[in-house]
Amino acid sequence: MRKGLTAFNYISLILGFSFLYIPIILLIIFSFNESRLVTVWAGFSTKWYGALARNQSILDAAVVTLKVALMSSTLAVVLGTMAGFSLSRFRRFKGRTLFSAMIFAPLVMPDVIIGLSLLLMFVAMGIDRGIVTITLAHATFSMCYVAVIIQSRLSSFDRSIEEAAMDLGCPPLKTFFLITLPVIMPAVVSGWLLSFTLSLDDLVIASFTTGPGATTLPMRIYSQVRLGVTPQINAVSTILIGIVAVGVLIASILNRRQEMQRMRNERMAADNA
Amino acid sequence: MPDTAGDTPNAPRARRGVLRALIERHGRKGAIAVPYLWLVVFFLVPFLIVAKISLSEVRIAIPPYGPLLDVVNGAVVGIRANFNNYTALVGDALYWKSYLSSLEIASLSTLLTLLVGYPIAYAMARAPRNRRAVLLMMVILPFWSSFLIRVYAWIGILKDEGYLNHLLLGLGIIHQPLNILHTYSAVYIGIVYSYLPFMVLPLYANLEKMDWSLLEAAADLGCAPLKAFWKITVPLSMPGIVAGCFLVFIPAVGEFVIPDLLGGSSTLMIGKTLWVEFFNNRNWPLASAVAIVLLLFLVGPILLFQRLQARHAERNG
Numbered sequence: 001m002r003k004g005l006t007a008f009n010y011i012s013l014i015l016g017f018s019f020l021y022i023p024i025i026l027l028i029i030f031s032f033n034e035s036r037l038v039t040v041w042a043g044f045s046t047k048w049y050g051a052l053a054r055n056q057s058i059l060d061a062a063v064v065t066l067k068v069a070l071m072s073s074t075l076a077v078v079l080g081t082m083a084g085f086s087l088s089r090f091r092r093f094k095g096r097t098l099f100s101a102m103i104f105a106p107l108v109m110p111d112v113i114i115g116l117s118l119l120l121m122f123v124a125m126g127i128d129r130g131i132v133t134i135t136l137a138h139a140t141f142s143m144c145y146v147a148v149i150i151q152s153r154l155s156s157f158d159r160s161i162e163e164a165a166m167d168l169g170c171p172p173l174k175t176f177f178l179i180t181l182p183v184i185m186p187a188v189v190s191g192w193l194l195s196f197t198l199s200l201d202d203l204v205i206a207s208f209t210t211g212p213g214a215t216t217l218p219m220r221i222y223s224q225v226r227l228g229v230t231p232q233i234n235a236v237s238t239i240l241i242g243i244v245a246v247g248v249l250i251a252s253i254l255n256r257r258q259e260m261q262r263m264r265n266e267r268m269a270a271d272n273a
Numbered sequence: 274m275p276d277t278a279g280d281t282p283n284a285p286r287a288r289r290g291v292l293r294a295l296i297e298r299h300g301r302k303g304a305i306a307v308p309y310l311w312l313v314v315f316f317l318v319p320f321l322i323v324a325k326i327s328l329s330e331v332r333i334a335i336p337p338y339g340p341l342l343d344v345v346n347g348a349v350v351g352i353r354a355n356f357n358n359y360t361a362l363v364g365d366a367l368y369w370k371s372y373l374s375s376l377e378i379a380s381l382s383t384l385l386t387l388l389v390g391y392p393i394a395y396a397m398a399r400a401p402r403n404r405r406a407v408l409l410m411m412v413i414l415p416f417w418s419s420f421l422i423r424v425y426a427w428i429g430i431l432k433d434e435g436y437l438n439h440l441l442l443g444l445g446i447i448h449q450p451l452n453i454l455h456t457y458s459a460v461y462i463g464i465v466y467s468y469l470p471f472m473v474l475p476l477y478a479n480l481e482k483m484d485w486s487l488l489e490a491a492a493d494l495g496c497a498p499l500k501a502f503w504k505i506t507v508p509l510s511m512p513g514i515v516a517g518c519f520l521v522f523i524p525a526v527g528e529f530v531i532p533d534l535l536g537g538s539s540t541l542m543i544g545k546t547l548w549v550e551f552f553n554n555r556n557w558p559l560a561s562a563v564a565i566v567l568l569l570f571l572v573g574p575i576l577l578f579q580r581l582q583a584r585h586a587e588r589n590g
Contacts, residue, residue, distance in 0.1 A: 009399055012392035013408070019389070020415050020469065023426035026436055030429065083308035093305055101579075102312040108520075108575050110527020112544045113564045116551060117319035120561065123336045124322050140315040143308065173300050201419045204529055204548075218421050225425050225534060229432070237422040244418045252410065 024241060031234035048235040058236060061220040065200060068131060072138035073195035080146025080191055088154040106141045114141060115208030129211030137209040138202060142195035153187035193251060327561035328354040338558050358562035375543040379525035382464040386472045386521045389465055394476035416470040424463055424534050431459050455537030463531040472517040479513025512585060519578040523571060543567055
């Protein structure tokens with residue numbers, strides 16, 4: 001079989017990755033620009049980061065965003081794990097079709113529709129809007145992503161281990177916590193991380209479901225961006241990109257280590273057999 | 274374990290036992306019921322409320338819509354449900370133009386995303402096995418960073434005095450700055466850029482499993498590479514193409530952030546129209562009707578996509 005890439009393959013990769021990364025790289029570079037004009041380079045400076053540290057409205061928005069992201073992703077993981085487990089383990093129950101449709105629909109539904117419908121419900125129920133309502137909204141769409149991740153992980157999981165535990169007298173709940181949960185833990189963690197970033201990222205649903213006093217970071221950035229490009233927004237963006245990059249790096253290192261551990265265990269098991 | 278509770282040491286333990294027995298007994302029901310009820314309350318009921326409000330009249334009040342039923346002393350004396358909001362959608366050119374232009378922008382940008390994404394996915398699938406994980410990571414990484422920030426980054430590039438015009442003027446390719454920001458071209462660029470991973474990932478997953486010896490067999494039998502690509506690679510990667518196109522098209526139809534930031538005031542997209550109707554004009558019933566009709570446009574593609582996914586999962590599982 002032919003090895004290696006053709007010139008066409010290389011060009012596709014280089015152009016493709018340039019397209020993906022150049023905007024982000026320019027954004028980062030110009031966050032260190034001395035000039036107020038974002039597009040003209042006038043020397044290295046970290047003054048926009050200093051301005052950011054004194055910008056109370058941005059800091060407040062960051063705190064709101066973190067609170068919402070932490071609470072909603074935790075809620076989403078609990079609900080999503082239950083949903084994913086139910087879908088993959090209980091083949092038949094009343095309303096299963098509706099349940100799986102409700103899990104799937106928020107993944108493809110436009111944000112404006114989800115946001116509008118939740119807001120109209122909160123208004124109809126007379127619920128005051130703020131951090132709590134954003135958290136409920138975020139937990140709802142994030143749990144669907146978690147459910148899909150958990151379900152696909154469970155479908156490749158050897159059920160006989162669970163059955164063996166139960167045959168030996170382990171009650172179902174204990175079986176879940178002692179056997180199933182540790183095995184699907186990587187999926188639970190990546191589900192949590194995905195929910196967390198989805199929540200950090202969301203502008204549209206948060207704008208609909210928020211109330212006075214609860215402005216998230218994307219909402220704050222959005223209202224400033226509409227007024228024009230400012231170096232302070234470049235600085236916020238750079239910090240956010242940095243946090244995500246470090247997070248993804250740690251997650252992939254952990255993942256790799258676990259994978260290697262598993263391979264070692266399998267080799268040992270094979271040697272002993 | 275020493276118990277410090279005093280004279281009724283067994284009471285808390287017994288209660289815990291009852292709770293555990295309850296969970297053991299009803300665990301299965303609970304695992305289904307809790308997320309099920311959650312989705313009914315926070316997903317299904319809100320839609321019914323939107324449908325209800327889309328049939329009511331706009332009012333200058335808080336909340337700004339009228340009741341559907343006239344109730345006097347607990348008895349219904351009149352029904353006020355009407356389809357005025359829907360007839361307004363048909364009657365006013367703004368709305369159906371928004372729908373049409375959303376569908377057009379979403380279709381064309383899906384096609385463009387496929388044209389940009391296919392060569393990338395193809396090259397990734399042909400790369401040596403040990404490099405593939407890194408390439409995959411590089412596609413996913415921008416996807417993890419904020420969508421809003423990635424759209425914002427393009428404003429700096431596409432502005433009249435932005436990086437692109439600086440570069441092209443500096444190289445002497447153009448003598449007048451190109452006007453790209455606040456046009457439809459900027460919206461296309463924004464959508465292709467933001468949704469590229471949604472196209473590349475399913476295509477790559479599909480191409481990665483392809484049996485490349487088929488191409489060699491075709492070459493041995495005298496088939497030209499390009500013809501082999503059309504006759505073999507493209508048909509075999511059809512599931513990936515279809516999945517990628519759905520994953521780009523469906524969210525692109527309702528897109529709000531990209532047309533608003535890159536397209537400016539002149540671009541019409543239905544997600545933006547809904548937003549303006551809701552927040553600026555405060556016409557909640559009409560905004561609800563816009564949402565219901567948008568949903569009707571999307572139900573077909575969404576159901577089709579779900580069926581294809583289910584069939585795919587069945588074949589692989």
